[in-house]
Amino acid sequence: MANNTPLTATPQWKALEAHRAALGSTHLRALFAQDPGRAQRFTFEAAGLTADASKQRITAETLTLLLQLAEARGLTAKRDAMFRGEAINTTEKRAVLHVALRAPKTSRIEVDGADVVPQVHEVLSRMRAFATAVRTGTWKGHTGQRITAIVNIGIGGSDLGPVMAYEALRFYAQRDLTVRFVSNVDGADLAEAVRDLDPARTLFIVASKTFTTQETMENAGSARRWLLAALKDEQAVARHFVAVSTNEAEVRRFGIDPANMFGFWDWVGGRYSMISAIGLSTMVAIGPEHYDALLGGFHAMDEHFRTAPLEKNLPVVLGLVGLWNNDFLGAASVAVLPYEQYLKRFPAYLQQLTMESNGKSVTLEGEAVSAPTGPIYWGEPGTNGQHSFYQLIHQGTRVVPCDFIGFCQSLQPLGRHHALLLANLVAQGEALAFGKTAEQVKAEGVTGALVNHKVFEGNRPSTTILADRLTPAVLGSLVALYEHQTFVQAAVWGINAFDQWGVELGKVLAKAVASELEAAKEPTLAHDGSTNALIRHLRARRA
Ligand code: G6Q
Numbered sequence: 155m156a157n158n159t160p161l162t163a164t165p166q167w168k169a170l171e172a173h174r175a176a177l178g179s180t181h182l183r184a185l186f187a188q189d190p191g192r193a194q195r196f197t198f199e200a201a202g203l204t205a206d207a208s209k210q211r212i213t214a215e216t217l218t219l220l221l222q223l224a225e226a227r228g229l230t231a232k233r234d235a236m237f238r239g240e241a242i243n244t245t246e247k248r249a250v251l252h253v254a255l256r257a258p259k260t261s262r263i264e265v266d267g268a269d270v271v272p273q274v275h276e277v278l279s280r281m282r283a284f285a286t287a288v289r290t291g292t293w294k295g296h297t298g299q300r301i302t303a304i305v306n307i308g309i310g311g312s313d314l315g316p317v318m319a320y321e322a323l324r325f326y327a328q329r330d331l332t333v334r335f336v337s338n339v340d341g342a343d344l345a346e347a348v349r350d351l352d353p354a355r356t357l358f359i360v361a362s363k364t365f366t367t368q369e370t371m372e373n374a375g376s377a378r379r380w381l382l383a384a385l386k387d388e389q390a391v392a393r394h395f396v397a398v399s400t401n402e403a404e405v406r407r408f409g410i411d412p413a414n415m416f417g418f419w420d421w422v423g424g425r426y427s428m429i430s431a432i433g434l435s436t437m438v439a440i441g442p443e444h445y446d447a448l449l450g451g452f453h454a455m456d457e458h459f460r461t462a463p464l465e466k467n468l469p470v471v472l473g474l475v476g477l478w479n480n481d482f483l484g485a486a487s488v489a490v491l492p493y494e495q496y497l498k499r500f501p502a503y504l505q506q507l508t509m510e511s512n513g514k515s516v517t518l519e520g521e522a523v524s525a526p527t528g529p530i531y532w533g534e535p536g537t538n539g540q541h542s543f544y545q546l547i548h549q550g551t552r553v554v555p556c557d558f559i560g561f562c563q564s565l566q567p568l569g570r571h572h573a574l575l576l577a578n579l580v581a582q583g584e585a586l587a588f589g590k591t592a593e594q595v596k597a598e599g600v601t602g603a604l605v606n607h608k609v610f611e612g613n614r615p616s617t618t619i620l621a622d623r624l625t626p627a628v629l630g631s632l633v634a635l636y637e638h639q640t641f642v643q644a645a646v647w648g649i650n651a652f653d654q655w656g657v658e659l660g661k662v663l664a665k666a667v668a669s670e671l672e673a674a675k676e677p678t679l680a681h682d683g684s685t686n687a688l689i690r691h692l693r694a695r696r697a
Contacts, residue, residue: 195214239264295394312367326626474646
């Protein structure tokens, strides 16, 4: 099996290294001059998205070599194993089937011999009935009033997807429903979220796969007390709390009627769960029809990823280009820059998706990886970023590949706003790729040392992803595109994109420290000197 050879020792990797050396610092100016068809050659389409990767520092040969590497690393076999429901999350012995969450009723996907598609659709029907009841006011609070505010309590994968989707699809949301999200164990998060809400009209969705996560349970407990302080009747919990979880026993223990629990399965990873029952807040906000369209967009990209030839396969090509930037051009981060205000939380969502998935340093076999893995994802909506960190992207000493995301039509047409927004998106990609030479600067009359300050070296890679309009379906395609890119990179690196052991240690230590911070009697501390001192300082000053 190819994966037993360290990645960087494979002939395909060596070929890419040689190609990288031959390419040297060939400028994008030269690449465009040599190949008039470059923009078309490197523009790819799938599921309502068009991606122009021609401003990446690649040639046709780069892509050919990357595709050869992917094949040699078993990408197609690994992809097919995921879609077949094999336990590809080997460290947790689990199947990885977020694709089943958006599979149509007619498909059949088995885990341990059982078709999971009917279960998915059963939960979706219950979600639809519940969402409709809340939206129409049939679902009443304990005092008989209709619900006007939804508060989703969850963290990580049980928060970032729902927040991102709500913000992204706010245009489609029922505007007389307030939707809020509480994640941080910092009491300020919950306090600020509920301060102007009426308990009699507020519904909490406690979203937690395990229903044991410290932050979520603490927030849910405090939310329960907030509700009961006003409504003064334990029975109220049943009308004001619903749960999204895989853990029925804990849901019961919290006092939520399992009839008001929406389940999912251990084959859905937290950061891949926004379209499972974890999407309940999204469905309540935008309604079942828009939610179905969102599922459809995900599924369209899943089908493209599953069936399109690799050289035309958008997640494959963009995933490999990302790997090229990370491993061969030494670009350690990716800036995600949506020119769309509604996507303001998209970079934060992608941070978890990509970094929790591919922030790994051992292979599936438990060996040290031989090439750098997961790049750092970050970003802000354009044009705001242009007035802050773009300086470093244009003239700093590091290469930061950019993903520009934009829409041809605005959901909120207003004067010239959208034309200006799009003009900035296009201009940034152009400036990054082509820069401004010393000759051009001098021709503007600049002289002396100032010339160098005003030179833009260019040759800075970017991809521009466009769709006609930000619809629920397009959002689904866009998220699935990044999910599958992440998969492609993990497949080549030979790592497990679906576990997250790195999150564990901090959780365990925090439990120990909490008991020391809260102990009535001065505890005996056995940490390192710094940690002991910090705990003592906090104990002394906390009161
Ligand atoms: C995601 C991670 C993590 C998880 C949270 C919340 O892939 O596993 O972000 O989603 O820790 O977990 P619960 O949903 O179990 O509360």
